[in-house]
Amino acid sequence: MTTKPGEKRSRFDPDPMPRRDFLGLSALGAAAAALLFSMFGMLRLPKAAVLTSPSKKFNVSLPDTLPEGEAFVPEGRSVAVFKDTAGVFAISTTCTHLGCVVKPTTQGFECPCHGSRFAKDGVVTKGPAPKALPWLKITESGGTYQVDEEDQVAPGTKI
Ligand code: FES
Structure with missing residues (x-):
């Protein structure tokens, strides 16, 4: 819904987000997700990747x-x-x-x-x-x- 100049907007009808802000927030979210996944990968590193051999x-x-x-x-x-x-x-x-x-x-x-x-x-x-x-x-x-x-x-x- 668009408002005419000078018309008061309802607080339940916020201003539409500018495209530039939307893209900026999307890039920030993607970077945060990438950081989270890489940290998860780093946590797995210390785990030994080999099976223990049976007792001799x-x-x-x-x-x-x-x-x-x-x-x-x-x-x-x-x-x-x-x-x-x-x-x-x-x-x-x-x-x-x-x-x-x-x-x-x-x-x-x-x-x-x-x-x-x-x-x-x-x-x-x-x-x-x-x-x-x-x-x-x-x-x-x-x-x-x-x-x-x-x-x-x-x-x-x-x-
Ligand atoms: S491994 Fe070469 S003869 Fe047994």
């Missing part, structure tokens, strides 16, 4: 039916646990060449990446792996075994 110590229960000398590989772990007449022991299944996970076979282990082979005690029988698979610390408590993937023991250590 884990418990394992060997199946009662596990044949003597056959590898038991706990799901999601790079470890083979064996049981024989001399005891229980754990061997890492991480290839000593470039770190692929070796697969247990009837003769020992075989690496699917470059063909290295290892005997059941982890000794290299075919390269290019430069050294044997490490034996890992294993302890027993109440029929459950605890394996520590970060703690190596001398080959032949059984409990």
Whole structure:
């Protein structure tokens, strides 16, 4: 509604906003929104962008039916646990060449990446792996075994 010069305007009918003011307020609002979103992004920065890795110590229960000398590989772990007449022991299944996970076979282990082979005690029988698979610390408590993937023991250590 337009008013004629000299006519009194109602307080419920404010003056229309000039285009210049409207554009200025719009630019100010956009800048404030951009600043707010960038601050939100900065608040997220300190949060680690990686997942935590699972603990290197884990418990394992060997199946009662596990044949003597056959590898038991706990799901999601790079470890083979064996049981024989001399005891229980754990061997890492991480290839000593470039770190692929070796697969247990009837003769020992075989690496699917470059063909290295290892005997059941982890000794290299075919390269290019430069050294044997490490034996890992294993302890027993109440029929459950605890394996520590970060703690190596001398080959032949059984409990
Ligand atoms: S990573 Fe196993 S042979 Fe290369």
